[in-house]
Amino acid sequence: MTLHLRVGFMPLVDCALVVLAKDEGFAEAEGLNLELVREVSWSNLRDKLNVRLFDAAHMLGPAAIAATLGIGGVRVPMAVPLALNLDGAAITVSVRRYEELAKFADGDMTETAVSARALAAMVARRKASGLPPLTFAAVFGFSSHTYLLCEWLAKAGLVLGKDIRFEVVPPPQTVEALTSGRVDGFCAGAPWNAAAVSTGVGAMVHTGADLHRDCPDKVLAWQADDVERRPAAVRKLTAAILRASEWACDPANIPRFAMHLSAPDRLALPVDLLEPVLQFSLLQGAGRPPRQVERFIRFDRAALRPVPDHADWILAGMENAGQIIRTPEMSQQARAVFRPDYFPGGSD
Template sequence: MTLHLRVGFMPLVDCALVVLAKDEGFAEAEGLNLELVREVSWSNLRDKLNIRLFDAAHMLGPAAIAATLGVGGVRAPMAVPLALNLDGAAITVTLRRYDELARLAEGDMADTAVSARALAALVARRKASGLPPLTLAAVFGFSSHTYLLCEWLAKAGLSLGTDIRFEVVPPPQTVEALRSGRVDGFCAGAPWNAAAVAAGVGAMVHTSTDLRRDCPDKVLAWQADDLERRPAAVQKLTAAILRASDWACDPANVTRFAAHLSAPDRLALPVEILEPVLRFNLLQGAGRPPRQVERFIRFDRDALRPVPEHAAWILAGMEKAGQIVQTPTMLEQAKAVFRPAAFPGETA
């Protein structure tokens, strides 16, 4: 008997394993009829999972923890039997801001501390001239992207929300937000940094791997009670995604991989933008050649294991961003969102 599952996703490269599970037939082979629904915001995904309009969702790891803790106005306990990727984000700014940073930099802009100090100099110069603060965006308040921005700014003593205005912009809107001048820069997952560079409106400053290797990012989230209430559904979808992981990690499949993601009901972007990202060859803009970044985004099985210890970094990020005051109980609840015992081959 085939089991129907409705899974929500956002148009990002890191939705890949859910898309491949459907489009390469791995879900069908596991006895699943997988219906994928493209969403417009992370809050929509969270809320539809909470009221069971979705069975599972491609979700920001920090958003799953925030919902479980009831931080941010919504309490929706979630469980994560596997991650969907590690890494894969970047910080991109307008061409004008990149040029200003490059002129103010004292050293190599590839160094995150050098670029952060250049940003601090720009912030100070604007303040002295009576200009409004710069605006940086992330795709959601509770996201690794917000916390990576905080880590970058902290290298020069800057604070997000104080020295730099902060805004939330959903991934597909980031390019237009940069083009229109609504924001001076953003941190988001691939391919939206590459899309901004290709559109001639942005320059990549840093990848997430420059700031933190193996950074926790997206997960497959279920309602917390589903791991006990619907174990067969969880196991079947997990198995299909693991098969998709093996397929995605074969270099021979990259061109077909990019074609799947480029479809109108997936990312709706040209293969010419997506395929280089999957080959870790990243557009930088501002007259610079593409940059090859080893393992820019990870889809391998080791990257998919749910790691309770990731909760500590996420909660630390929430605290730095002023979203919580951490307690030991909060840490235990956050760690419990990640369920390594549900990952094949793992034990409780």
């Protein structure tokens, strides 16, 4: 008997394993009819999972924890039997702002502390000149992207939301926001940094891995009680995604991999933009050659294990961003979102 599952996703490279599970036939082989629904924002996706319009979703790990804790909306406990990637984000600013940063830099701009000090000098100069604050965006308030921005700014004593304005811009809208001048920079997952650079409006400053290697990112989220009520469905989808992971990690499959992601109902972006990202070759802009970043985004099996310790980093990020005051009870609830007992091989 075939089981139908409706899964929401956002158009990002890190939705890859869900897409490949469907498009390469791994879900079908597990007895699943997988219906994938592309969403326009993380809030839309979260809300549809909350009311069970989706069985499961490609979701920001911090958003799953926020929903479980009831922060920023209705409390809906979530469970994560599987992560979907680690890393894959980058910080991009407009070419004009990058050129200004470079003038203020007191060393190598590839060093996060150097670029942060340059940004602090720029912020101070703008304030002294009576200019409005810079505006940076992340894709959602409860996201690793917000917390990576906070980590970067903190290296020079800057506070996101105080010294620099903060906006939420969904991933597909980041390039337009940078082009229009609505924001001066953003942190988002691939391929939207590369898209901004390729249009000539953006310059990549850092990858997320420059700030925090093996950063928790997207997960496969279910409502917690569904994981308990429908263990067979959870295990079948997990098995299909693990098969997709093995396929995705074979370099020989990259051209076909990029083709799947480029489809109009997936990312709707050119193959020649996506393929270099899958090869970890990142456009930098501002006259610089592409940068090769080892394991820029991880889809390997080890990266997919749901690790309760990731909740500790996420809660620390929430606290640093002024979103919570951490308590032991909150830590216990957040760690319980990650369910290694559903991962093949268990929690060992």
